[in-house]
Amino acid sequence: MAVLETIRVKFGIVISVLIAVALLSFIIDPSTLQSVSNSMSSKYDVGEIDGKSISYADFQAEVEKFTTLSEMNGNPVQGEEALAMVRQQAWKQFIDNYLFIPSAKAAGFNVGEEEMFQLMSGEMMSNVLMQVFQGNLNKDLLVQLEAEVAADETGRMQMFWDNLLDAVNKDQFYTKYQSLFAMSSFTNDLMLADQVKGNNNTFDVEFVMLPYGFAKDSTIVVSDKEIKAYYDAHKDMYKQNASRDIEYVVFEIVPSADDIAAANNAVANSYEAFAQTENMKSFLLSYSDRQYDNHWYKAGELNSVSKNINDYVFGKDATVSEIFENGTTFQAVRVMESAMVPDSVYVKYVASNVEDVDAALAEATAEWIPQIPGFEALMTADKNAQMTINGMVFQVLDKTAPVAKKRVAILEKTAQPSDATRSSFYAKANTLATKSAGKYEKFQTAVQEEGLYAHPFNKMPEGANRLGSVEHTKEVTRWAFDAKVGEVSNIISIDNKYYVIAALKGVHKEGYTPVAEVATRIESVLYQEKLAEKKAAEVAEKIQGMTELEAVAEALGTTVSSKEDVTFASFTSSGLDNKFIGAASVAEEGVLNGPVKGNTGVYVYKVTGRSEGAFFTEDDAKNRDMQMNYSALRMLLPVMMDAADVKDNTARFY
Secondary structure, three states: OHHHHHHHHHHOOOOHHHHOHHHHOOOOOHHHHHHOOOOOOOOOEEEEEOOEEEEHHHHHHHHHHHHHHHHHOOOOOOOHHHHHHHHHHHHHHHHHHHHHHHHHHHOOOOOOHHHHHHHHHOOOOOHHHHHHOOOOOOHHHHHHHHHHHHHOOOOHHHHHHHHHHHHHHHHHHHHHHHHHHHHHOOOOHHHHHHHHHHHHEEEEEEEEEEEOOOOOOOOOOOOHHHHHHHHHHOHHHHEEOOEEEEEEEEEEOOOOHHHHHHHHHHHHHHHHHHHHOOOHHHHHHHHOOOOOOOOOEEOOHHHHOOHHHHHHHOOOOOOEOOOEEEOOEEEEEEEEEEEEEOOEEEEEEEEOOOOOHHHHHHHOOOEEEEOOOOOHHHHHOOOOOEEEEOOEEEEEEEEOOOEEEEEEEEEEEEOOOOHHHHHHHHHHHHHHHHHHOOEHHHHHHHHHHOOOOOEEEEEEEOOOOEEOOEEOOHHHHHHHHHOOOOEEOOOEEEOOOEEEEEEEEEEEOOEEOOHHHHHHHHHHHHHHHHHHHHHHHHHHHHOOOOOOHHHHHHHHOOOOEEEEEEOOOOOOOOOOOHHHHHHHOOOOEOOEEEEEEOOOEEEEEEEEEEEEOOOOOHHHHHHHHHHHHHHHHHOHHHHHHHHOOOEEOHHHOO
């Protein structure tokens, strides 16, 4: 796998470049995905796309494929965030295969065999390959890669190759769809002229504004009938995903005073051996939480470990520091080496298994690389010397100016909760669970009796994996979506760091938010509309027959304000009410106008002058249209998903 190794070392390519190809053209907001991916299709299905069910087995196979691809690149999938990313990539693959590609083909697009050949090796080489190989791709490298695929008996290289082909193919479909959108964006001359005129025509305006105020007008009443009518007319505004209302108590398992003292004692007891050992790597493996590395540190870089350590290493002449306390962590540092070392080196490099290393190096492109783990030896190598590291032959051609750097060993112990400490926290959680007896009312009483605090989490989505600052809480979410209202959970352990007890207060089903839950918001909207109507009528009556703003201001008990060089396009920059700007932009000059019902008050105004500039051009109008077209393009896939009734049930399984 020499070529793959070359890709890995030379370019640091992450395989996710390949598996996220669809995002090269269409960037999808995760919240948008969530909004169209929320229903259960089957108890045993991970999801449904355009009527096609996705079984857990099929989905997991895709997850395992992407996990393997990542591991091939030297990036093992570890931790919940990495796993979540792989699952997202797997889900996106099904979206592409079951929805986007069929939709693209239905629209008349296709990618033929000859086209794929050109994309892989011809003059129209795919952007995917150019990104993966950082523009250094050539036919010989592809031929070598194909040969290694054929020779690999594990099947892993074939998986890599198949995924590469698939990524190139899909990227071409997205590129064609993007071109369709771009070419379909047409603005005729009249539309362009109107945009130019609207943005270049400015006006000066004098106005009087009567604010609505904050005091409640008791004469304005919004009926239940009006609220219901508004709700029915705007029902799509109140769509909701399935969610739950819970309360939860968190018991964080933290080290006790005895645990902290034990960590301090561990460092103190091994301190003398740390100061004298000749096999530091082996010593730290046995006695320290932090292992030895070969990194050359310069002043300031050790601040990320500890300011005390940085200040000691670069401010003292002694070799071994005292023991520093950093919260619940205890550290000592020993300076192992000091030298003048560059920050970067200018190198050429090739795979060590090439037939003629010298010839390959002569043709290789040189580049600057910084100090990276595993390649520290390059920093101190002689110029023009060759050295082999991790299957690659390097030739150092030049270096940056050397600076004072040091290699250090750090003896470190962080206090960890002992078994006794864990037992004490479990006992506290168990007391709450026992007193609650699975009932919300008893849970509330027990929380008060034990002096605890129950955190609320209303409308918790099915995909929630965080409770406040506590991550990886999916087990709590699963419990909440399986429980009945009023139930209290048993003790749920999170990452061996927390005990959580939750109570289910309410259930919100997928569909529409009940009118009772949004009635207050709707009432506020309708109240504001009625208030604007009332204020506008009052102003109209007070200023009847008036032609001058000064008289209007006196009648309304306020003053005249003015604004110059206002344009119709200045909604966000003028500081004026949008509704007012819209009305004034087309008003007759020199005539008293109003009242206009704005968002914050009622306006009476007079346009005092107009002028025409030339700062907004046809090119500006075309660029704006292109931006609007791009915004529409970004929404293409979410719209497809909405129309296909995509159901993402992965939250049920992970």
